[in-house]
Amino acid sequence: MHLIEVKDLEKTYYIDSVQTPALRGVSFKIKEGEFVAIVGPSGSGKSTLLHVLGFLDRHTAGEYHFDGKTINDYSEEEIARVRNKEMGFIFQTFNLLPRTTVLENVKLPLLYSGVKESLWEKKARQVIDSVGLSHRLHHESSQLSGGEIQRVAIARALVNNPRIIFADEPTGNLDSKSGKVIMELIQKLNNDGHTVILITHETYTAKHAERLIRLSDGAIKEDAPVDHRLVAADHFTK
């Protein structure tokens, strides 16, 4: 069974009664454990697709099955639970809580998880350690570099051990050196068994994935395995 299955997926924005189609009938399947890069120029609909897949937004037509169940069958509460337990998000703009420590930021998904409070600290420290930021536990985001902030965001995405990670231009706001570190980490997550869907407009970044879906003007132009996949040096495996 596929983890994600979309068929003729459409998304149209209505702004002041003006229709703006962002996705015009997209179909594909993603197996558990895959690493898929969705690429395309600005305005191609790749972010919209990620938001729909990540339960952050609703599609307007077509079908979307997550874990064998169509999204329309999920209640409001279930959607929140899936976002909490099954999915992890990494954003281009990081989205850490301001004036909050690394540890507290990483704990955030645990607050809504139903996990026993006594385990929070241990789980958060574990994932912070896995992104190499143990020495930054009590620092606030204003005291961290961009690369470090994105690693905190990755730790936060991982803390509930989700099945799938959505990464929306995770290196977009970083210098190339920090970007490389982030891509190593993401590749490692995939190696550890997490399904990864990566959105990017950079060919170099996309080459870390094993499959590439190219979008243009809201439709799929290409869906193929990545040639000459880049395998990043693994700094984080101990």
Add this chain to the structure above:
Amino acid sequence: MLIKYSVKTALTGLITNKSRSILTILGIVIAIAAIVLIVSIGQGAKDLILQQIQGLGSKTIVVIPGREPEGPSDFVNVFLDSLKEKDYKLLKNKNNVPGAEDIMPLVISSVKLSYFDETYQATILGGGDDEINNLMARIFDIFPDRGSFFTPQDVSSRASVIVIGDNVREELFGESINPLGEKIKINGRNFRVIGILPSKGQVSFFNFDDMVLAPYTTAQQYILGRKYFDRIIVVAKSEKVIARTVSDIEITLRSSHGITDPDKDDFFVETQADLVERVGFITNILTLFLVTIAAISLLVGGIGIMNIMLVSVTERTKEIGLRKAVGATNKDILRQFLLESVLLTAIGGIVGIALGVALSFVVSLILTYSLGLNWEFTFPLSAAALGLGVSAAVGLVFGIYPARQAAKKTPIDALRYE
């Protein structure tokens, strides 16, 4: 989300915008402080008045001439001369009013006193009994500390003797003259001072310091020139027989006055309990009125809270989106913002209560020391509890709209917000 973390999150939100939070709750602080202050002063005033009424003793029943007033604005009093010597004698008869321990007629008037060149306007209170010693002193619980009270013989013989209050003594005689045995002129007639009351201030409705006490017979004959009484005071044997005694008094006086319809009574009977109830009612109404005015400021404070919470929701749109993206439900978000506004107003409430209590304590000190009132500071527990409850409720009511706005945001719109 655990309530502990909700509170922590809410507190963090408030502390982050410290000065804004403080300014926002100022309205609540002032409103709650005003309410606590008003209730505390209202309670103090009520206690003071009740304490004065009860100075007359809880077993005291007062018979008053005239029709009973039907409301606060009903000042029409007719039959003011309806209580006569005959009525007094009938009430004294143990067969008519078996529950009565003591009965004393009372006349009251304002008089001008003179001693050589000194004059003083005072109140004369005529009372006493022609058989029982010191009845008047006993009923009002005030005994002369120099000289003596008038005797039953003084009452029966209409002796020209008076007992004077402390202010009267000071104004007419000063410190150098011993007033005992001196003669004071009232309406051209000389009255011998036989006793001086200690300074006592206000007791019940009377300020004995400004009074002259005389046998009622003397006062009626030589000073007032009339035969009727202004009050007849009856002291019941116990609190249990008060109701029965009141009804005995009414039956006796109706038959004496030839009245068959109680609606046409030319007298009315008032117990201390009636008076306590009436005064309590009036002070409560007054307090309620003032609290209502203070409550308006609470409303204004609440609108301030709503305004600031709406700003806060807008400012933290991205945070709301993030929380939803990592698994917060609409309910979680609603609860977070609601808790924030409730905490905000509850803190305002607590500060307001502390301020109100401190102010009412200061007021009680001022009243006690500068006005010489026997004012008792009481911690307004009910007002404090009410204040806390009301301020939290204000947070809930005025926080619900902003919190709903927050909860309604879709995660993607919130995350995209710039």
